[in-house]
Every structure is written in C-alpha cells, then in structure tokens.
Amino acid sequence: MKCFSRYLPYIFRPPSTILSSSCHTEADIISTVEFNSTGELLATGDKGGRVVVFQREQESKSQPHRRGEYNVYSTFQSHEPEFDYLKSLEIEEKINKIRWLPQQNAAYFLLSTNDKTVKLWKISERDKRPEGYNLKDEDGRMRDPATITTLRVPILRPMDLMVEATPRRIFSNGHTYHVNSISVNSDYETYMSTDDLRINLWNLEITNRSFNIVDIKPANMEELTEVITAAEFHPNQCNTFVYSSSKGSIRLCDMRAAALCDNHSKFFEEPEDPNNRSFFSEIISSISDVKFSHSGRYLMTRDYLTVRVWDVNMECKPLETYQVHDYLRGKLCSLYENDCIFDKFECVWNGSDSVIMTGSYNNFFRMFDRNTKRDVTLEASRENSKPRAILKPRKVCVGGKRRKDEISVDSLDFSKKILHTAWHPSENIIAVAATNNLYIFQDKVN
C-alpha cells in the first residue's frame, strides 16, 4: 500500500474568503472535484456557483522537489441563483457536477451543472493582444479621422497571460427535477444529464433540444418508489450507460436497443440482509454514486455504509464489498436526526483500477486496495499538513479500550465530512475536498 504524503503544502481557500479557516461562508463549500483526462487540470465547484480550475506546474529540473504543484489557473462564476416564477422555487447556484471534455485544441472545455442548467465553458489563454489600431488609440477611443495621415496595421504583442472562461453553450429547460449527474459520452459528441426521474441525452452543439432516454416517472406520482441517484456512460462503449437508484439497484442500458431505455439490459442488485433490517434500511441502501472503472469491466457503487465493486457481467451480487464506516450502523437514528444519513458520498477509482477511495466523517477518507485487500483511513486536516509529511493512518475505535491515537466513534465530528474526492487519471495524486478546503496529496517518491 503506497503511503501518501502531503507533498504539496496545499490548502486551498477561495480567494474571496476573508474569514479564517475556522469559520467559512456556506458559499465556499466545495461541492464537486474533478481532474481532466490528462490530470493537468483540476476543477472544483462550490456552493456559491463558482468554478476554480487549478493547473499543474510543469516540472522543472531546477526544482525537482516541487514536482507538479497545482496552482490556480482560472476562477469564474458558472451559475447564479435563479428563481422559477412559475413554481415559486429558488434554483440553487450550487455546482453539482463538473465534467471535463477531452482536449481537442488549445482551449479546455468543461461542463458544469447546477440543479437545472448545464453549461459548457471554454477556458482559453490569451497571451498576445493586438496593438496599433488605425482608427483607435491605445485607450480604445476613436481617433479623429482628420488626424489620421498614415495607415498602420495592428500587430500582436505579447501580454501577461490571461485565462478567460466563456460560456459557450447553455443547456437549459431540460429538467423538471434536480439534476444530480452529467456524463460525457466517449463519442465526444453527446453527453447525458440526469435528474431524479429522467435522463436526457444532449448533443454538445445543440442547446435547444435533448432526447429523453430514461423516464421512471410513474403516471401517478403517488406510486413513486424510487428515484435515479447517479448515472454514467461507459468509458469506451458509447451506447452503454448505467444509472443507480435510491433502492440500491443499478441498471445498465444499451441505447441501441430502444430509443427510450426504460427497460434495462442488466439489473444489478444484492438482496438485502434481513438481519440488518431497520427503519433506515432503505436510506442506507440508496446509492449515492456509481462509477465505471477505467477499463469498463467493473462498476463501483457507494451507499451510506459500504462501497461495492461489481463485475459488469455478474448481476446477482457484487464482486467485492468494503465497509467504509460500519461503526455508524448503530448510530443511524442520530444520523437521521441530524440529516447526516442523507449525505451523498462519492467514490473514485485510481488510474489502474486497483485502488478505490471514498470519504467519511471527521475529515477521514478511506482507500481500499483491491488486490491486497488492505485498507487505510487517512485524515485531511491542517495538523497533518506540513509539507512532505507522511499521512498517518487513522483508526476508529469501536468500543472497548481505546488505544492511543485511536478516535472513538462518539468523538467523530460529523460536520466535517469528505463527500468529494478525485484521483489523477494516471498518477497517484489525489484531491480531497473537506468542506471549504481542498487538499492535494501526492504519493511519496523515493
């Protein structure tokens, strides 16, 4: 099991924050984290509708120890709060998901979504500007034509690097319910957006039309029993996608089979253990995240207490089940009262699909090595944040004698939760969002 060190002394706080780290505004809470396909860029979205993009420094021979730090590259306001006058509902500006498009030219493109609207942003650099206009002076004011006696052609001169983000497409009015996922198709032409009851397929070029491919809204809303919680396209089969439900099941659909994929091709569900039945069984079985492995052979799902890895070819039960924080099973009632039981944890694969990672409470996050079956609990905190300090594995004591360095279940801070994490697509660099702070950890290099 690799050890992770805080190689990069990185604790990010949004530039607009003037408060100390102990108190932060709600708008600064990070709501999504995503590396792009090369790992060069890392985007974060927050509750205030802002997107901050980090770029990895180019490695330099002169400072090898500062290998690839991430610096702020661009910050922009992606979504603003809106008001639906027809329903008298406020639409939150919180960024629910960011997904990068594969890079095709010098500019970077990403999709960001709030509860209702998906936007395609272009992030481009400008390092030259034209100077010497004929009719305008340097301030931009028009010159008096009478004073112009010669012709000059503007030339491009270098300027300080400016990174600008412009919204290129706005995909609106596609959803009645709250959008929870977006996923870019491997065909690089389409993407899907998912709300509680419907999944829509969009063409990246067309904003005024989308195709509905899944609709689980019952004719009579009173018969509603489950909602869609997440969906993702297969990494290389452009016709295949999966979606997870609040009932703990996953459906794999093939778009070639029908225009409306209400009938699944595969149905993954593990029967519930009757011994564990409680008032909250349904809540804890609701899947909060589903991710294909990079290879496309496996699926990973996260429900409240576990992470499961499924073989796409085996529907009856998962290949592996990992307990994230089973010690919470006895505290479900309190977690229900304080709403923590509704927290939607995400899960991620590493680049080689050998390790999976997910978050927990008390700023803990867990990694499970699928090959060695070993797991580790790490903490994202300022105390551990000395540069090049190695993260110490943490342990939660579940009763009985508490050893030194262990933390008891009752001492866990449930307000410090790690819901969003990301893993670099090829290297062992992880980004962990702890409320309003972003931690970037890197594998120790010998």
Place this chain on the structure above:
Amino acid sequence: MEYKVEAHRIMSISLGKIYNSRVQRGGIKLHKNLLVSLVLRSARQVYLSDYYGGACLGSQRAEAGEWAEGETMESLEGRSSPGAAGADSCESETESRETLRAPETNAQASVEVAAERNAEEPASSSDYNWPQGGETDEERAPGQAEDSTQVPSCPVPESRFECGAANADEGPQSPAAAAPCCTRKRSAGKSPYAGSPVKRPRPGSVPPANTEGGDASEDMDTGNVSSLITIFGSSFSGLLSKDGAQAEPGAADGDSGSGTICCEQMLPNLSPWSTAIVAF
C-alpha cells in the same frame, strides 16, 4: 414498548423534516423526501403493529375473521363486508368518539391521515361499506371530519373493541385503536369522496386488515404488516394520497374541519407537502 416510543419519535422527526423541506432553499428535494417518507412508513408500521401486538390482541382476534375480510384492499374485491356486528359497535363508537378528543400526537394524526388517504384505491370501497353503508358514507364523512381525534378510550363499553378501553391509558395508541373502528367507516364514506375530510382513516383500517390472517396472534402480526404494506402501497402513496386529496379544492374545507383532530399541527405540515407534490 420502547419500539413504539422509538417509532413514534422517528415519525415526529420525519414529519418535521418534510415540513422543513418546504422552506429549504432550492426547492423540495424529491429524493430526500422520498427517503423520509419511507422511514415514516416503516416507523408507522412498527408503531401500529407494535400496538396491535399489545392489549388489543385478544379482542382483535375475536373480530379477526370479520374484520379481516373487509379490510385489505385485495380482500375488498371479493368479499362481502363481514363484521356487521363490528360495524354496529363501530358506529356506536364513532358517535361517542365524536365527542371525545384524542390526545393524538401530531405524528400519529398525520400518519393516520396520510394512511387514510391511501385508501383511495379501494375506492373499491364497496366492501368498505358496512352493511349500514347506506346512511353512512354521506353522513359519516362530515361527522368523521370533526371527529378526528378520537377517542382513545374507545369508550363504548359495550363495544366489542375492548382494545379501545384497554388503550384508554395509552394516549397515542388509543386514537389508533379507535381509529380502526371508525376507520373502516370513514374510509368507506371517504373513498368515494376524494376530497372528503376524513381524518382518521387509515390507521384504523389497519388493524382490521391485520387481522386478516385472523387465526393466531402470529398470523395477525404478519397479516398486520402485510396489510399495512398493501394498504400503504408504495412509500409515497400514503402521504401523497392524503395530500393529493388535500390538494383538491374541495378538500380545503375538510382540512379545516379535520383540524380538530390532532392534525391541527400537522395539517400545515402536510399541505405544503401536498403543494410540493402538486408542483412536481
């Protein structure tokens, strides 16, 4: 009876969440409220089945055969309304009930109301109609509207439902106990009237449903739960059916009328939910 207390507490918390969801920024979250309604349903099942596992057992058993048949939705289809006798006592109870106020908890009331709403399906209420059906539906609906909370002490001593008396000491439970008796009637009266203000409805209907198995206590308990599940249907239906009814214009008056039932506090909680459902 810790289960009952726990279930009751969970029901209260759940209802509070549903109420608060109305004022949360970003609109009502369908997923979260669906999960909360599932918890509410589970807690309600435990609460009521637990109740039935208690004092009422004996008397219920006696009525089991009669009640059971008339109760469940499925059974509604093909059965004649049994329990004529039960109906009689029910009626008497209902009347006495109208004068009583059950110290119903909000949770209980709302749950019951919600449950009742669920009854809409059996608008195959044909079976719900007791023999005295005729007078009943129309008459009863308004009467029941006021009646709401009932009486815990299902007081009619001559009532065959000793459970009522037995429950007198258990506040929250009594309404439930009383409910069964009147519920049937109410449901009968109510089902044809989507907007009827029937209050009590469901919880009451549950017990009889429970006794569907009717033979042994074990059967009864199992029957209870399955009946509840049947009646309640999907997780949403219980809440929604009630809300759906409330959403109708006609129901507005009913709601105010039913305010008398312990639902007073719950109504405001529930109507926003119905508004939300309508919005959805």
